[in-house]
Amino acid sequence: MKRTLLALLTVLLISACEQTKSPPTKTESTAVANPFKVWTWLTAKSDWTDSTYQSKFQRLAESGIDAVLINTGTNPAELARLTPIASEEGLEVHAWIMAMNRPGDTVALQHPDWYAVSREGKSCFDTRPYVGYYQWMCPTRPESRGHVLNLVRGLAEVPGVASVHLDYIRYSDIFLPIGLLPKYDLVQNEELPEFDFCYCDKCIEKFESIHHKNPREMEHPELDLEWKQFRLNQVKAVVDDAYKIVHDNGKILTAAVFPYPEMAARMVRQRWDKWNIDMVLPMIYHNFYNEELDWIGFATGQGVSDLSARETELHTGLFIPSIPADQLKEAFEQAKTNGAKGVALFDAGALMEEHLAVIKEFTTQKND
Numbered sequence: 001m002k003r004t005l006l007a008l009l010t011v012l013l014i015s016a017c018e019q020t021k022s023p024p025t026k027t028e029s030t031a032v033a034n035p036f037k038v039w040t041w042l043t044a045k046s047d048w049t050d051s052t053y054q055s056k057f058q059r060l061a062e063s064g065i066d067a068v069l070i071n072t073g074t075n076p077a078e079l080a081r082l083t084p085i086a087s088e089e090g091l092e093v094h095a096w097i098m099a100m101n102r103p104g105d106t107v108a109l110q111h112p113d114w115y116a117v118s119r120e121g122k123s124c125f126d127t128r129p130y131v132g133y134y135q136w137m138c139p140t141r142p143e144s145r146g147h148v149l150n151l152v153r154g155l156a157e158v159p160g161v162a163s164v165h166l167d168y169i170r171y172s173d174i175f176l177p178i179g180l181l182p183k184y185d186l187v188q189n190e191e192l193p194e195f196d197f198c199y200c201d202k203c204i205e206k207f208e209s210i211h212h213k214n215p216r217e218m219e220h221p222e223l224d225l226e227w228k229q230f231r232l233n234q235v236k237a238v239v240d241d242a243y244k245i246v247h248d249n250g251k252i253l254t255a256a257v258f259p260y261p262e263m264a265a266r267m268v269r270q271r272w273d274k275w276n277i278d279m280v281l282p283m284i285y286h287n288f289y290n291e292e293l294d295w296i297g298f299a300t301g302q303g304v305s306d307l308s309a310r311e312t313e314l315h316t317g318l319f320i321p322s323i324p325a326d327q328l329k330e331a332f333e334q335a336k337t338n339g340a341k342g343v344a345l346f347d348a349g350a351l352m353e354e355h356l357a358v359i360k361e362f363t364t365q366k367n368d
């Protein structure tokens with residue numbers, strides 16, 4: 001009898017312990033399974049079959065890659081087709097969207113007034129800054145930002161997707177990365193009017209209603225801090241709304257951003273340490289800025305430090321075409337030792353067998 005009671009008590013005690021143990025949060029369970037996460041960006045191609053995708057996803061997964069960010073040109077049906085194929089191979093799927101820069105968007109093109117307008121008064125609808133694929137939406141106008149958020153919703157509703165991943169979530173570059181200037185035969189020692197956005201009627205009207213001054217009439221709008229802050233806030237407002245939408249659909253929000261917040265704010269009006277977002281993947285592409293490999297560590301550490309008051313995770317983006325396989329481990333170490341929770345590789349198509357071998361070795365060690 002005594003022994004039975006003891007056994008019963010033990011069973012009760014164990015079940016009580018199990019009941020009081022709270023379920024692991026997503027972060028905890030991910031942290032155990034993946035102490036250092038490896039992602040890669042991949043652009044879907046219309047002529048790839050299911051079996052093409054299967055073999056590509058298998059190659060990535062077998063190399064120790066955990067997650068794939070897929071650009072389907074904002075096509076939820078295509079994403080719904082590819083997600084189970086990637087999941088079957090063990091990859092986490094993220095819905096990569098070109099957010100504010102939407103070249104050739106057939107819905108937006110019906111509305112010329114949705115596009116961002118430069119200080120020169122030219123619209124991205126027909127005047128594209130720098131490159132043919134730059135067609136930026138105004139982040140302030142309710143219809144254009146609403147359009148982008150509807151697209152975010154469409155991707156967030158796809159079953160099996162882990163996050164919606166915002167790319168081009170910013171203004172057009174007021175300054176290009178210094179390493180790219182010779183390619184465009186440009187000198188940018190100051191904010192040039194043709195690259196300065198958005199001076200559309202809606203932006204000016206909203207800014208004037210708050211601050212009682214008009215940037216179009218300023219001799220030096222680049223020196224007006226309210227005008228700068230206003231634009232940082234317009235981008236933040238789109239992100240914060242996207243955060244609510246994806247969370248309502250049980251997903252998380254991630255984004256590709258410029259290297260560290262101060263730099264992002266100056267170059268593209270993107271202050272990402274102020275956003276409501278789960279994870280950022282800064283594009284710490286050292287060669288774009290004529291920097292060396294240790295700059296990956298600097299920029300990672302700066303971003304991690306700037307995020308210290310928030311829950312947002314930072315995963316360092318690396319530009320694979322400029323990182324030979326024999327430097328890849330060092331790049332990973334720069335990110336990891338400076339506080340990144342992972343690395344994201346641009347892009348899957350640039351990953352050579354030698355790169356995959358390094359990833360495999362690194363990820364095998366990480367799980368030991």
Ligand SMILES: [Zn+2]
Nearest residue numbers: 138198200203
């Ligand atoms: Zn505008």
